[in-house]
Amino acid sequence: MTTTAETRDADDVRRNLLEFLKQRAKAEVEPDFDLFAGGLVSSLFALELVVHLENAFGVTVGGEDLKIDNFRTVDAMTALVVRSGGARG
Amino acid sequence: MTDPAAMTDPAALAADLVGDRAGGWDLAGRLPDDVVRAFAAAGVLCPQVPARFGGLGLSSVDTGELTAHVGALCSSTRSLMTSQGMVAWAVSRLGSPEQHAEHLPRLAGGTTAAVAFSEAGAGSDLSGMAARIEVDGDKVVVSGAKVWVTGAAYADVVLVFGRYGDGAAAVLVPTSAAGVTVTRVPDPLGCRAAGHADVLLDEVRLPADHVLGGAGLPVEWLVTPVLTYGRLSVAWGCVGILRACLAATATHSRTRRQGGRPLAEHQLVAEHLAELHVAEQAATRLCEHASRCWDESTPELVSAAVLAKHHGAVAAARGASRAVQVMASAGARDGHPVARAHRDAKLMELIEGSNEISTLLLAERALAVWA
Numbered sequence: 001m002t003t004t005a006e007t008r009d010a011d012d013v014r015r016n017l018l019e020f021l022k023q024r025a026k027a028e029v030e031p032d033f034d035l036f037a038g039g040l041v042s043s044l045f046a047l048e049l050v051v052h053l054e055n056a057f058g059v060t061v062g063g064e065d066l067k068i069d070n071f072r073t074v075d076a077m078t079a080l081v082v083r084s085g086g087a088r089g
Numbered sequence: 090m091t092d093p094a095a096m097t098d099p100a101a102l103a104a105d106l107v108g109d110r111a112g113g114w115d116l117a118g119r120l121p122d123d124v125v126r127a128f129a130a131a132g133v134l135c136p137q138v139p140a141r142f143g144g145l146g147l148s149s150v151d152t153g154e155l156t157a158h159v160g161a162l163c164s165s166t167r168s169l170m171t172s173q174g175m176v177a178w179a180v181s182r183l184g185s186p187e188q189h190a191e192h193l194p195r196l197a198g199g200t201t202a203a204v205a206f207s208e209a210g211a212g213s214d215l216s217g218m219a220a221r222i223e224v225d226g227d228k229v230v231v232s233g234a235k236v237w238v239t240g241a242a243y244a245d246v247v248l249v250f251g252r253y254g255d256g257a258a259a260v261l262v263p264t265s266a267a268g269v270t271v272t273r274v275p276d277p278l279g280c281r282a283a284g285h286a287d288v289l290l291d292e293v294r295l296p297a298d299h300v301l302g303g304a305g306l307p308v309e310w311l312v313t314p315v316l317t318y319g320r321l322s323v324a325w326g327c328v329g330i331l332r333a334c335l336a337a338t339a340t341h342s343r344t345r346r347q348g349g350r351p352l353a354e355h356q357l358v359a360e361h362l363a364e365l366h367v368a369e370q371a372a373t374r375l376c377e378h379a380s381r382c383w384d385e386s387t388p389e390l391v392s393a394a395v396l397a398k399h400h401g402a403v404a405a406a407r408g409a410s411r412a413v414q415v416m417a418s419a420g421a422r423d424g425h426p427v428a429r430a431h432r433d434a435k436l437m438e439l440i441e442g443s444n445e446i447s448t449l450l451l452a453e454r455a456l457a458v459w460a
Binding site: 024025026042043044045046047048049050051052054055062063064066067068 | 181182183184185186188256302303305306307309310313314317385386387388389390391392395450453454457460
């Protein structure tokens, strides 16, 4: 597993997030699965996701990035990480 | 200022400002304005604001020890740390870079702040909030009735949570704005000098940039980061309550004699001392763990804060009850440290997630980890 923004790509981010969901929410999902419609995101887990993105990929998620659509699916979170400079596209 | 160390050391400053006056503040039901102002000006009420914004820039672990120190002296003052810290954290977490630059230096440099969640019809379930934040051109209009806002009686600015479109938002409302009425809760059970007040917002018009980022998020997304700071702060405050109880009961039971022996040599009294010691140590370790999670930005911080708060509040309420039992007539008057602890700790079982709500969150966590 790569560890810096320069060597990491979107697939690495996607894999990491799917693994995080598997560990923390006991959920094996597709990258385009709607986590909210699926009831997987509790109020505490929402913040854990934000902290995980920041910690694992060295990005800051604040202000206007805090939109529900940025967290709706693993694909959406992956795109957010890439946009924020945490991985290559 | 009598102690030169108080100029540079926040713990010494707190000891100097509070001195032996906390009991009198409890009886009077208020803190002197000059004391609140001195705490705010020194940045002690929100110690985690980074130095580049003029704050003390303390870690969560160091903030926690400072919070416990202040909490042992005066839970009302510690409550102001919790409130102001939550506002500063909300600005850090939700605010834009422009909002950081504008508000954080003020919050770390003298402006006093409180945070308004609860309403008569919305406490544990904040999705029932009726307060509204509505956009009107380049302004927002804030309307609602918030209750039991800790520190509001001293606050220059109140961070108000309300409905915003399909979701929620948080807006910084100066208490000097037209349409804001702050009314003290006259006789709180605990933390009597913490300036609890109801805050009425009657079509308060403000520039739209007073709304923090994240506007439109579901209410629980918006409040969870802020409550997480609050829970950790309350948890450390409970450590302080337990330390104050230990200091009072240990001294008393060594010096006070009954039946020809110090109280401490009576085994039933010794049990109270031992249980207080266990409670303080366990609460401290859970707080340290949660604060380390915070400082290392590990996702576990969210549930670790709930755990520390829940244990801390329950342990402080039981521990304070033991302390009153040991002190008996020596501590059974309002204003005495253990009498204050008894009432203050009970309030800690109600705020930032009641015992019942904390229990539900912890059950959710247990299922996530173990099922």
